[in-house]
Amino acid sequence: MGKAGKEQNMENRKMKESCKMNKKLEVKDLIAMGIFSAIYIVVFLAVIMVSGLVPVVYLFSGAIGAVVLGTVYMLYLSKVGKRFSVLILGVIFTTLLGAQVGVWTMFVTGYSMAILAELIASKGKYKSFTLNMVSFIFFSFMPFGVYGAFWLLRDTMLESAKVYGEAHAQRLSELTTTPMLFALIAATIAGAIIGAYIGKKLLKRHFKKSGIV
Amino acid sequence: MIKFKDISFSYENSTLGGELKNIDLNINKGDFVLLTGKSGCGKSTLLNMISGIIPHHTKGKISGSIEVDGKDVLKTSVQEMALSVGSVFQNPKSQFFHLNTTDEIIFSATNKGVPADELVNRLEHTAALFHMEDILDRNIFRLSGGEKQKIACASVYAGQPKIFIFDEPSANLDQFAIDELKRIFTALKNEGKTVLVAEHRLFYLMDIADRIVYIDEGKMKAEFSTGEFKSLSKESRKAMGLRAIHQPVINGRAEKVSTTLDKTSVIASTAETGDLVIKDLVFSYDNEPVLNLEHIKLNKGNAVAILGKNGSGKSTLSHCLCGLNKCKGIFLEGKGYSEKKRLKSFDLVMQDVNHQLFTESLMDEMRLAAKHDTSRKEIEEILSELELISYKDRHPMSLSGGQKQRLVIGASMASGKDYVIFDEPTSGLDYIHMEAFAKMVEKLKNQAKLILIITHDYELVNLCCDAIIQMG
Amino acid sequence: MQKKQKLQLHPGTKLIMLLLLNVPIFGITDKNIILPFVVFALILLILSREYKVVFKYIVLYAVITSIGVFSEYIPDIIIDLTSTLLVSLKMFLPLIAYGLLVARTTTISEVSYMLDQLRMPDGVIIPFLVMFRFFPTIHEERKMISNAMKLRGIGIDFKNVVSQPLKTAEFIYVPMLFTLLNIGTELTNASLTRGLGGTQKRSYLSTVHMTWQDAVVLAVFFAMIVFFFYLKMSGGIV
Numbered sequence: 001m002g003k004a005g006k007e008q009n010m011e012n013r014k015m016k017e018s019c020k021m022n023k024k025l026e027v028k029d030l031i032a033m034g035i036f037s038a039i040y041i042v043v044f045l046a047v048i049m050v051s052g053l054v055p056v057v058y059l060f061s062g063a064i065g066a067v068v069l070g071t072v073y074m075l076y077l078s079k080v081g082k083r084f085s086v087l088i089l090g091v092i093f094t095t096l097l098g099a100q101v102g103v104w105t106m107f108v109t110g111y112s113m114a115i116l117a118e119l120i121a122s123k124g125k126y127k128s129f130t131l132n133m134v135s136f137i138f139f140s141f142m143p144f145g146v147y148g149a150f151w152l153l154r155d156t157m158l159e160s161a162k163v164y165g166e167a168h169a170q171r172l173s174e175l176t177t178t179p180m181l182f183a184l185i186a187a188t189i190a191g192a193i194i195g196a197y198i199g200k201k202l203l204k205r206h207f208k209k210s211g212i213v
Numbered sequence: 214m215i216k217f218k219d220i221s222f223s224y225e226n227s228t229l230g231g232e233l234k235n236i237d238l239n240i241n242k243g244d245f246v247l248l249t250g251k252s253g254c255g256k257s258t259l260l261n262m263i264s265g266i267i268p269h270h271t272k273g274k275i276s277g278s279i280e281v282d283g284k285d286v287l288k289t290s291v292q293e294m295a296l297s298v299g300s301v302f303q304n305p306k307s308q309f310f311h312l313n314t315t316d317e318i319i320f321s322a323t324n325k326g327v328p329a330d331e332l333v334n335r336l337e338h339t340a341a342l343f344h345m346e347d348i349l350d351r352n353i354f355r356l357s358g359g360e361k362q363k364i365a366c367a368s369v370y371a372g373q374p375k376i377f378i379f380d381e382p383s384a385n386l387d388q389f390a391i392d393e394l395k396r397i398f399t400a401l402k403n404e405g406k407t408v409l410v411a412e413h414r415l416f417y418l419m420d421i422a423d424r425i426v427y428i429d430e431g432k433m434k435a436e437f438s439t440g441e442f443k444s445l446s447k448e449s450r451k452a453m454g455l456r457a458i459h460q461p462v463i464n465g466r467a468e469k470v471s472t473t474l475d476k477t478s479v480i481a482s483t484a485e486t487g488d489l490v491i492k493d494l495v496f497s498y499d500n501e502p503v504l505n506l507e508h509i510k511l512n513k514g515n516a517v518a519i520l521g522k523n524g525s526g527k528s529t530l531s532h533c534l535c536g537l538n539k540c541k542g543i544f545l546e547g548k549g550y551s552e553k554k555r556l557k558s559f560d561l562v563m564q565d566v567n568h569q570l571f572t573e574s575l576m577d578e579m580r581l582a583a584k585h586d587t588s589r590k591e592i593e594e595i596l597s598e599l600e601l602i603s604y605k606d607r608h609p610m611s612l613s614g615g616q617k618q619r620l621v622i623g624a625s626m627a628s629g630k631d632y633v634i635f636d637e638p639t640s641g642l643d644y645i646h647m648e649a650f651a652k653m654v655e656k657l658k659n660q661a662k663l664i665l666i667i668t669h670d671y672e673l674v675n676l677c678c679d680a681i682i683q684m685g
Numbered sequence: 686m687q688k689k690q691k692l693q694l695h696p697g698t699k700l701i702m703l704l705l706l707n708v709p710i711f712g713i714t715d716k717n718i719i720l721p722f723v724v725f726a727l728i729l730l731i732l733s734r735e736y737k738v739v740f741k742y743i744v745l746y747a748v749i750t751s752i753g754v755f756s757e758y759i760p761d762i763i764i765d766l767t768s769t770l771l772v773s774l775k776m777f778l779p780l781i782a783y784g785l786l787v788a789r790t791t792t793i794s795e796v797s798y799m800l801d802q803l804r805m806p807d808g809v810i811i812p813f814l815v816m817f818r819f820f821p822t823i824h825e826e827r828k829m830i831s832n833a834m835k836l837r838g839i840g841i842d843f844k845n846v847v848s849q850p851l852k853t854a855e856f857i858y859v860p861m862l863f864t865l866l867n868i869g870t871e872l873t874n875a876s877l878t879r880g881l882g883g884t885q886k887r888s889y890l891s892t893v894h895m896t897w898q899d900a901v902v903l904a905v906f907f908a909m910i911v912f913f914f915y916l917k918m919s920g921g922i923v
Contacts, residue, residue, distance in 0.1 A: 025808050027882035028270070028873040034815020035869045039862070041816070042823050071858060079866070088809055092816060099700065100784045101777055104707040149776070156711050157776060205573045206859050210608035211226070212866060264878045292883030300878040307871035310881070312818055316794055319890055326885035333890070354821045365875075372879060537832050561836055567864050568826070569833040571856045582837055610863050624837075 029080050036076045037092045043069055044097075044143070056175070059147050059184060063191035066140035070195020071202050073136050078203060078213045081126030086135065090114020094142055105145030105152050113142040133196040140192040148184070150176040214376065214407050215240040215263060220277035222258060222267060231258045234431040236277070240409065242375070245402050247418050248411040250428040251454035251643045252615065256411040259428070260378045262286065263409070265294035282375055296325065299369030303381040303641065305361035309368075314351045317364055321372030335371045342400055343367045344393075357523050359390025366397055377401055379410040383417065384641040385564075387522045387669050391417050413643050416460045419443065427453060454643045461671035463681065488513045489534075489632065489663055494542035496533055503529045506542070509682065513631060516654050516664040518674040521684030527667045530684065531634045534665070535559030545632075560625040564636040566617045570609040575601060575620055578609050582624035595623045615646060622653065626660075633657065634665045639673050651676040692732035696791045696799050698899040702726075702906050703783040709910050710779060718913045719779045725909070726782035729902065733790045742782060749774055793817050795893045807882070815872075822868065823861070830860045 025033075044065050051061040076089065094110025117139040124131030150157050158173055207213045217238040224231060233255045240246055248256040261267045268275050269291050279286040282297035299321065302308055311317040318339060319332050327335065340346050345367060348360055356364070362382060369377065383391050395417050401408055402421060412418060425442045427435040437445075443458060450458070487510030496504040503526045511517055519527050532538040536555030543550065545558055563569055572578045579592045596602040599619040604612060609620055618638065625633055639647045647670065654677040657664055668674065674681065709718060723746070730739050752771060774781075793814065800810045834840040834856055845853045876882075 027811070027877055028870075030808060030811040030882075031815050031869050031873050031876065032866075033812035035819050035865050037812055037816040038819035038823055039865065042820065068854075072862075075862060084808060088812060091809070092813060096816075099703065099787055101780055103777065103780060104704065104711070107704075153711055202855065202859070206608065206610070207862075209573060210610035210863075212610065212863065261874075266874055266878065270874065270877060290883070291877040292880045295878050295880040295883070298878070300875070302871060302875055304871060307868040308875040310814070310818060310872065310876055310879075312793065312821070315890070320881075321879040323888045323890070324880035324883055324885070326888050328888055329890060329892070332888065336890075354825070368879065532832075535836065537835065556835055557838070559836070561832075563829070563833065565829070565864075567867065568829045568860055569837075570863075571834075571837070571839070571860060581839070 023083065025080075025082055025084065029082060029085065032076075032080050033085060033088060033092075036072060036080070037089055037096075039072055040069060040089065040093055041096055043072065044093075059150070059176075059180075060187050061147065062140060062143050063184070063187035065143070066136070066188060066191035067195040067198065069140075070136060070192065070197070070199035072199075073139065074132065074196060074199030074203050075207055075213070077121065077126050077132050078207065081121075083122060084118065085126070086121050086139070087114050087118035090117060090139060090142060097143060097146070101146060103145060103149055103153075105149055106143065107145070109145035109148065110142045113138045113144075129196075129200060133193060136196050137189055137192040140188055140195075144188070148181075151178075151181050214242045214244070214282060215409075216278075216280040217259075217262075218278045218280075220262065220275070220279060222262065222275045223273055224258075225272045225274075231255050232431045233258050233262075236431075236433055238426065238433060240407060242407055243402075243405045245398070245408045245421055245423045246410070247415070247422040247425045248409060248428060249413065249415060249425060249455060250434075252413075252641075252646055253613075254428045255431040256428050257380050258431075260300070260380050260409060260411055263294075263376070263378055264298045264300045265289060265291040266300075292324070295321070295372070295374070297374055298376045298378060299372055299374035301362075301365050301369055301377070301379045301382055303384050305358050305365060305385060308365045309353050309361070312353055314345075314353055314356070314364055315349050317353060318349075318367045318371050320368050325372060335373070339367045339371045342370070343397060357390075358385050359387065359393060359523060362386060362390065363393060363397070366394075370401075374406075376407045377409070379408070379412075381412055381641055382410065383412065383414050385637070389522055395421065413456050413641060415456055415458050419458050427455075429453070451644055454645045456644050456647075457672060461675070463671055463674055487511050488546055490544040490547075491534075492542050492544065494533065494540060496529060496538065496540050498529065504533065504540075506530075511663055511665075511680065513661045513663045514658050515679040516658055516666060516677050517680045517682060518678040519665055519667045519682045519684065520669075520674070525684040527684055528636065530682075531561065531636065531665065531667060535561050535632070535634060537561075558630055559632045559634065560628055560630040561634045562618070562621050562625060562636065562638060564640070566614075566621045567610070569621050569624075570617065573608055575605045575607060575609060575612075578620060579624055579627050583627035584629045587627055587629075592627055595626050599623045615642075626657075631661065632663050632665075634667070636667045637669070638666065639668065639670045644672075647673055648676065691734045692729060692790075692898060693896070694729070694733075694790065694902060695893055695895045695899050696787070696795050698895070698903055699783065699787045699791065701903065703780065703787060705906065705910065706780055706783055709913055710776075713913055713917055715917075721909060723779050723782050725906065726779070726786055729786055730782075730789070733786075735785075735789045738785055738789055742785065746778060749778065794889070794891065798889050798891075798893055801887070801889070811881075819865070823865070826861055826864050827857070830857060830864075833860070 047065040047068055048058075048061045051057045051064055057064070076085070091111065091114055094107060094114060098106045098110060117135045120138060121132055121135035126132065145152065154176070157176075203213070215238070217236045220233055220236040222233045231253055236259065238259075248259060250256055258267065261271065262279055263281055263286070265286050267273065268287065275287070281294065284294065284297065286294060309317050310320055315336065319327075319336055322332055322335055336349075340349055343363055343366065345363060348356060348364070353361065353364065362385075366382075382394060386394065391414075398408065398410075398418070398421050410418060410422070419439060422439050425437045425439060426433065427437070489511040491506050491509040493508075494504055494506040495502070519530060521527050529538065533540045534543060534555070536550075536552040536559060539552055541549070543555065545555070550558070570578060572581055575596065576589075576592065579596065580587075583592060593602060593605065596605055599622065601612075601616060601619055601623065604616070609617060612620065639650055642650065651673060654664055654666070658677075666673070666678065706722060709722065727739050727742065730742075749771065797810055797814055800813065831841060839845055839853065839856050841853060841857070
């Protein structure tokens, strides 16, 4: 077999390997997943802590978080974008946050949204911007169980509020009405869309331009 | 043990160099080989081919064959190669997988499935050999750079490979840590391990290495026994781009300004006051006293080296000077400036310049740093001086390490700040690049700036520094 | 090496308690039943020698509760403004107590061993470990980037955040992501060359098993839940 033949074999083998590599998660992907999980959680907690200061805003922390985290998510899909990558990120996020707060609703919204986000993103092979964006919308609803507890577990929350006085509980009840719930959902969706577009822009300007993706 | 047969390799992204051309190299069991050459000559590439990182993890074009410990590297996975080859890389910060030192040391062994009781044995043996009983079960983040590098070496050792490869292991270490590293190398040699070290700093290996391989532009230019290498003239070594083979010491040229000295340093002028005066600077960190400086006077147009072993307060001092730390006792041109003012007068070129690049093109980066009235032409002039003009629309993160450093220096020049601090600017640089940096410092001095350089590199100090602050 | 005697619980035990706590919290409306659970968690923390955390928690609890007690004296505005946060906190306080128990007394290797025992794939365990490893890294890098920004005059201060918020965010985000990815690349090399992802099954130095301590703690916890639900059924509480 001449030199040309040898090189051809090399090419073939490399192509086969790269096809294999494209589907399965490798060590370098797992490490990237860990890094992104860390970034995602740190940024999200930062958003909650800042928006927790201004009261009503606290309820919208998921929406604000979505705006900020869009870039991370888009970069994540560019860098790792393989089968189960979204699901695992979501599972880790939910589990860690859930273990800190403990409310069972968090786990419900968290895991279910992670699964949906994974399914949607994989439909476009993690490369379609529109599908990625929709995937991100669902992903952004993962922490809904935390502040959404005001609606999902309304009675218990109101009972808690009574400690601060009947009038106060009344005000809280007025605040957490159904229209407010819809506003929250709409805000989260809007936030995710904005975040996705910001992510797309930053991805192009920095990460694609520098060749790291 | 290791056989390279007519190996040629080029990276997929071939602009960054580091290629190899027709390498033939044989290394026997128990050899201690030093690989050296100018920056970008391909020595790191060569090492990575022994561990299998190339070609399995890093893509590129390859031809030829490599056999390591009886295995064909091109056909063996990196993890499989790891059973025979242990790799220690340059940056102590980014090599560890765990947060706990004990977990990290046995990492290599646990990956290989070594059973628990054997793990304990290896842990104890490694700790004893490396003298690290006091850093077991600790948080890796709290360790010094030298200790981190020790953990990296120990982690590789505990996996019991036959071959050890080190890629510029001393780059970020001070003299004490290098002595420790030397001790570890000697121990490895005595155990009959096969060791390859790619290095710029040669002096600490002159008594340990058996052979020295010189690589230039990807080709094996020469092989020396250590005796032969030592007998090379200084000029030919410099022409090869190599650093000193004897431990560098400070020559008498630079004036020493000790931390407790109370006389002024005489530098080029006999002015009574200085442009930068430090007086009674006391600084504590977490209630631990770090700095205690009585009186130091420095003038513009000079370069001052800040020396001292790791942990002696060099970084803290630089942070105090440029306004990142709140402290009293720093006077610029006669006035006691607040942190805010100092931030405007000082610039700091960090050890890792990746933290200082914010924009999407070199031009934008320069404009971000530049004074408001700087024209486009002036910016382009600076870029030309630094040989970066052809990259002006490229993204900063696409440059090589050396280019990034020059970009940050360029930004500093554009900012017009008169006081510039460099943090370890020449670690990991070969002689030619270090000389080029020294020339740059001279240029900055001529622009009437005061340059402070935190460094371990005595060759650099001898070339361009006028005074020394010795922290201790 | 002599280790101080302290309570050693399996991480699974703590997580089970954390999850099960939701049952009495949301199943029983009478708020007073929560106190025994909180006290139990604090006892466990004390037995684990986490005194500082217990102290801080008690202070937090006292503050939140006293706001409730003195709510009549506090101007309505403040109550209004802080209501959502306070109610959430009050709701989650007991859960936070157990969350602290999980966080303060569990080591990462314990968790990774537990995940391994649960037959979680590498695909979950490795990212989990890497994530924890990067938390302090993110903290360090953020400080350095923040310093670099201050030197350029684009630091995170009032003026910059107000006049160009998006740009300022970009200035933190971009170097941070690049640096972390670079560290990730180097870490990957250092991990592959030490055999991560190889064909052998990973071994562990220390293994964590359920002991009598776990049994006792879980029994007590369970008993409390059953007790309170019994009270509820027999009409003693709501």
